[in-house]
Amino acid sequence: MIEKELTIAAEFPPVSYEQWRASVEGELKGVPFEKKLVTQTLEGIDIQPVYTSKDWPSDGDPSGFPGLLPFARGSQLLGHATGWDTRQEHLHPEPAEANKAILEDLEHGITSIELRLDAAARAGLDADAGEAAELSARDGVMAYNSGDLDKILNGVHLDIAPIAVNAGATFMPAAALLVALLRQRKVDPATARCAFNADPLGALVSDGQLPIPINLALEEMADLAAWTVKNYPQCSSIKVDTGAYHHAGATSTQDLAFAIATAVEYLRALTQAGIDVDSAASQIVFETSVGTQFFRAIAKLRALRKMWAKVLTTIGCSETAGRSTWIQVRASRRVLTRRDPWVNLLRNTVCCFAGAVGGADSITSTPLDAAIGPSDEFSRHLARNTVTILREEKLIQREDRGSWSVSLTSSRNELGPCSNQSRGAAAWLVPSRMVGLPNKSVTSKPPGRRAWPRENRLLLASASILIFAKKNS
DSSP states (O other), X not given: OOXXXXXXXXXXXXXXXXXXXXXHHHHHTTSOHHHHHXXXXXXXXXXXXXXXXXXXXXXXXXXXXXXXXXXXXXXXXXXXXXXXXXXXXXXXXXXXXXXXXXXXXXXXTOOEEEEEBOHHHHTTOOTTSGGGTTTXXXXXXXXXXXXXXXXXXTTOOTTTSOEEEEOGGGHHHHHXXXXXXXXHTTOOTTTOOEEEEEOHXXXXXXXSOOSSOHHHHHHHHHHHHHHHHHHOTTOEEEEEEOHHXXXXXXXXXXXXXXXXXXXXXXXXXXXXXXOOHHHHHHTEEEEEEEOSOHHHHHHHHHHHHHHHHHHHHHTTOOHHHHHTOEEEEEEOGGGOOSSSTTHHHHHHHHHHHHHHHTTOSEEEOOOTTTTTSSOOHHHHHHHHHHHHHHHHTSOGGGSOTTTTOXXXXXXXXXXXXXXXXXXXXXXXXXXXXXXXHHHHHHHSOOTTSOOOOHHHHHHHHTSXXXXXXXXXX
């Protein structure tokens, strides 16, 4: 029996960083410390093997408090004490099958639904059109009219479960279909919570073209935002999705730079249309993809919120506008595999964990077979349970689990300045497409690294920015 209290720490004297460093360098036997133990990320940030309080002095509490500027620790005063919005994306082409999957998800814990329309609908084509023969039922649900949308959402309480529509360049007619269904079901406009997800720049980069000139697309987006502010105040009309850049190989700093540059471009379009800055900011939702490097992913999410808060403060937005910023997170397609897809279950768990700790407002849990095709019931079941376990059993939302990490806080604050340098070059995103700026930024060789893989360069080559960039090749 131990008669006295066990105090292991008392048996070892404190060791300073300098003493530890000297001991390590002795063990390295002449090998440079920086070469052996310091890792440099693609963003050019040095990851040290050990962090101490000297690496991030807490005097003055520069990270702030949750729900207060600079919102690095989240936008809610109490954090996500009750959890986060669990959003599931549905893209089964058959309306009846999509409806069955949606009802099953909502009955088992999913709190909101995102509908991705098929390639024909996103191109503005009807299923009967000849051009739609190869696009219909591809990469999304077939919804071409209000009747189709009614079948897909049959039995869904639209006053309880928010619906988001991903229609690419055809965001205006898709929003009209959703509004028509809301009115048909007599949902109170003052309490309806939907997302129309207008993202003309994202659609242009992803699809390579728009059915109308970009300036007209921005005007349509601004008209939709103005109408939404007036008629459906709890809904959002614009989404800034950097997935096209991210999946083409963009680093975290480039991802942040294009997110902020796109959002600023949208703010400019909205304010020029006569919308006040607070209302304009409330209409913008961010969607970002994260990988399995969860410390870097958490830092990216916190840096995004902090950078956007700085933009809003600079243009005169109130603190309430910054608190209303909504960030949606999903697993990156870069980390999902078609072969041996069971490993995707682990990778998606890491991505959801990073989103939760990073303060995401909405998390999309990706089924393990998503890279293969439409997910089956078992895969969706596992995806639902992943976020449910994180929330209900691991209780991640109960406290800010990243605020005490010196490594995480240091990475977050280094991402910001790096992203600001990239954003300075991309400050005018629309004109920059004419000179291929995103292409040059994303496909350029990282410092001290090999060139990006060929498949990443080819993926980005499908974007319209490279069509213009050919002039410089």
